[in-house]
Amino acid sequence: MTEPDDxxxxxxxxxxxxxxxxxxxxxxxxxxxLYAQAQSDLDEERAEADFKREE
Structure with a gap:
């Protein structure tokens, strides 16, 4: 069912x-x-952190 790189x-x-x-x-x-939502949440957090750093 699982592959080594899965x-x-x-x-x-x-x-x-x-x-x-x-x-x-x-x-x-x-x-x-669940993985896709977690990745999306992380992307949003990174974007927000980048925006705050640029201000």
Whole structure:
């Protein structure tokens, strides 16, 4: 299920080991969405910090 260069695979596997009732596809989508949102939040924080430095 996971490839060596697949950062989402590790977290998907961890999520699947937490309990039953979630399919591997659903777990992977959840991890992907969570990762994308976290990356977006970090990008916003960096942009805000850059803006404050330039003021």
């Amino acid at each position: 950062p989402l695979g590790v977290w998907t596997g961890r999520l699947l080991r937490l309990g039953v009732g979630i399919s591997p596809d659903e777990a992977r989508r959840f991890v992907h969405d």
